[in-house]
Amino acid sequence: MKQSEIQIVPMQQIHVPQVAELECQCFSDPWPEEILAGELKNPLSLWLVALQGQKVVGYIGSQSVMDEADMMNLAVHPDFRRLGIAAHLARTLMVQLLQGGVKTLCLEVRVSNASAIALYQKLGFTEVGRRPRYYFHPTEDALIFKKKLGEADENTGN
Numbered sequence: 001m002k003q004s005e006i007q008i009v010p011m012q013q014i015h016v017p018q019v020a021e022l023e024c025q026c027f028s029d030p031w032p033e034e035i036l037a038g039e040l041k042n043p044l045s046l047w048l049v050a051l052q053g054q055k056v057v058g059y060i061g062s063q064s065v066m067d068e069a070d071m072m073n074l075a076v077h078p079d080f081r082r083l084g085i086a087a088h089l090a091r092t093l094m095v096q097l098l099q100g101g102v103k104t105l106c107l108e109v110r111v112s113n114a115s116a117i118a119l120y121q122k123l124g125f126t127e128v129g130r131r132p133r134y135y136f137h138p139t140e141d142a143l144i145f146k147k148k149l150g151e152a153d154e155n156t157g158n
Helices: 013-026 033-039 087-099 114-122
Strands: 007-010 044-051 057-066 067-078 105-112 128-135 140-148
Touching: 007 087, 013 033, 013 057, 013 067, 013 140, 033 044, 033 087, 044 087, 057 087, 067 087, 067 140, 087 105, 105 114, 105 128, 114 140
Parallel strands: 067 105
Antiparallel strands: 007 044, 044 057, 057 067, 105 140, 128 140
């Protein structure tokens, strides 16, 4: 599959059931469909989906307050992993947030999620802290990562 076969677009109501299904496939404590749909009405939220045709193969979401944003969720369908879709989603999100005046993007990630940690480091995020027992099912600490948007970074294309 080529990167050109994937289109990144803003999440719309029609995408929410597929995003909710992906939440269940990818996370032990998934967001319910009603919460995801509510993000569409939140003026502080920006959610993007990766589409192959009409199929949602990945998504990313954030919430911004003033010039700082938190990445809420990032997931890629298991059949579409290792194709660069997560990085493409993250880069697109960062560009759109920067265009909207956001200067810093933060996120939490499970300490055991080595592939996600590697991705965030590749994208120029820096570990800045730890939240003990942040996650449930199973209980696990979160690492906190942060990136100043707009900084030159050879790995992000920004």
